[in-house]
Amino acid sequence: xxxxxxxxxxxxxxxxxxxxxxxxxxxxxxxxxxxxxxxxxxxxxxxxxxxxxxxxxxxxxxxxxxxxxxxxxxxxxxxxxxxxxxxxxxxxxxxxxxxxxxxxxxxxxxxxxxxxxxxxxxxxxxxxxxxxxxxxxxxxxxxxxxxxxxxxxxxxxxxxxxxxxxxxxxxxxxxxxxxxxxxxxxxxxxxxxxxxxxxxxxxxxxxxxxxxxxxxxxxxxxxxxxxxxxxxxxxxxxxxxxxxxxxxxxxxxxxxxxxxxxxxxxxxxxxxxxxxxxxxxxxxxxxxxxxxxxxxxxxxxxxxxxxxxxxxxxxxxxxxxxxx
Numbered sequence: 001x002x003x004x005x006x007x008x009x010x011x012x013x014x015x016x017x018x019x020x021x022x023x024x025x026x027x028x029x030x031x032x033x034x035x036x037x038x039x040x041x042x043x044x045x046x047x048x049x050x051x052x053x054x055x056x057x058x059x060x061x062x063x064x065x066x067x068x069x070x071x072x073x074x075x076x077x078x079x080x081x082x083x084x085x086x087x088x089x090x091x092x093x094x095x096x097x098x099x100x101x102x103x104x105x106x107x108x109x110x111x112x113x114x115x116x117x118x119x120x121x122x123x124x125x126x127x128x129x130x131x132x133x134x135x136x137x138x139x140x141x142x143x144x145x146x147x148x149x150x151x152x153x154x155x156x157x158x159x160x161x162x163x164x165x166x167x168x169x170x171x172x173x174x175x176x177x178x179x180x181x182x183x184x185x186x187x188x189x190x191x192x193x194x195x196x197x198x199x200x201x202x203x204x205x206x207x208x209x210x211x212x213x214x215x216x217x218x219x220x221x222x223x224x225x226x227x228x229x230x231x232x233x234x235x236x237x238x239x240x241x242x243x244x245x246x247x248x249x250x251x252x253x254x255x256x257x258x259x260x261x262x263x264x265x266x267x268x269x270x271x272x273x274x275x276x277x278x279x280x281x282x283x284x285x286x287x288x289x290x291x292x293x294x295x296x297x298x299x300x301x302x303x304x305x306x307x308x309x310x311x312x313x314x315x316x317x318x319x320x321x322x323x324x
Contacts, residue, residue: 021084021171022075023179023317025310026067026159028056028204029270033074034313035082043295043303044317046310047074058205059090061158068165075166084171085163086316091208091220094175095150097121098136103144107133110146122150130156130173149175176201177210177217179315184215186294186314187266195263198253199292200246201312202269202277207242209249211262219253239276243284250285266292272308 025032034046055066071085099121101110110133118126129150136145156173163170180199187197194214201208202225211219225245246265254261264287267278273291282289293307294314303310 020317021086022078022082022168023313023315024071024085024087024163024168025313025316026056026061026071026087026162027051027270028059031067031070031074032310032313033071033078034310034317035078035080036314036317040296043301044310044314045078045080046303046306046313047077048306048309049074059093060155061162064158064161065165067162071162071166071168075168083167083169085166085168086172086174087159087163087170088174088176088179088312088316089151089155089159090222091175091177091210091217092222093151093155095123096175097148098141099146099148100142101144101146105144114148121148124150124152128153151175174316176208176312177220179312180210181212181215181217181315182318183294183311183315184212186296187292188264192263196260198250198262198265199311200249200265200267200269200272202242202267202271202274204270207245207249208269209246209253211253211257211259213259218259219257221249221252223249235275238271238274239280242271242274242277243280246281247284262287264288264290266290266311268292268308268311270309273305 020036023034028051030048030050032046032048034044036044049070051070052063052066055061055063055070061067099114101113105113114121114131114133115126122129122131130153132149134147134149136147159173160170184197184199197212199210199212201210205225206222207225208222209220210217223245225242250262250265265281265285267273267281267289268291271277278289278291291308292311293304294311295303295307
């Protein structure tokens with residue numbers, strides 16, 4: 001029931017460990033696998049394999065075995081695929097609450113109390129969910145604060161089945177916004193911690209917006225988006241439509257937030273590198289906009305081209321880096 005995700009990720013080395021897990025991003029149209037290199041400065045190993053139609057619909061896995069075959073195919077192209085994998089469920093499927101507990105309570109006592117009082121915190125039957133608790137520290141949190149994460153069991157289980165049917169072992173199933181938190185510092189040489197940064201994941205059928213403050217997720221939202229084949233044949237039309245959608249998503253955040261205004265935006269996802277998109281978005285939003293590239297020194301070649309599509313997989317592959 002309690003997946004103990006924080007502890008699993010905390011034991012996983014950050015960047016350059018060589019033995020870290022594969023980051024596995026299961027999208028609607030493709031799976032992306034990534035492993036960080038053993039030595040810093042080198043490009044990562046990665047693979048992108050298309051999914052058969054219908055295997056994943058609206059970000060829900062409908063055919064775990066088909067997804068597993070694609071993961072296995074992608075892993076087979078890597079020099080050292082390893083056995084451990086970390087994947088994620090969409091943040092829109094995860095409910096999170098900060099709870100105040102007695103600081104001296106053990107993990108077992110925390111779990112027991114949350115289980116007994118589950119109807120106070122969780123809108124679903126407790127036997128239908130998977131949960132994780134993580135102790136929160138730092139001056140912004142009161143003593144005894146914990147983060148409770150809850151997701152319906154079928155969303156976690158289907159991803160675990162896909163990973164395991166590929167011959168790998170699911171070390172953890174995270175929430176997507178945590179993966180973006182971990183990769184945030186790699187997007188700019190010296191990110192300004194005092195300013196808000198947004199990451200927009202432009203995928204099949206939706207734009208997902210994540211807003212981070214000092215590398216911590218403070219907001220995420222998803223809005224439907226049509227990236228039709230016709231739009232893709234007309235790059236300028238696609239760029240204008242996408243930039244307009246991004247403007248509306250940011251406006252919604254600004255109208256409901258007390259955190260201030262977003263100062264910069266990074267684009268990721270399969271469509272993020274579309275011709276003219278960053279330029280159109282920068283013109284409409286009047287803030288710096290760039291395609292996300294977390295791979296230092298990769299300014300040319302296949303990895304630079306694919307970098308925006310690999311951002312989520314990269315954040316999953318560096319599981320455990322919390323910037324504290």
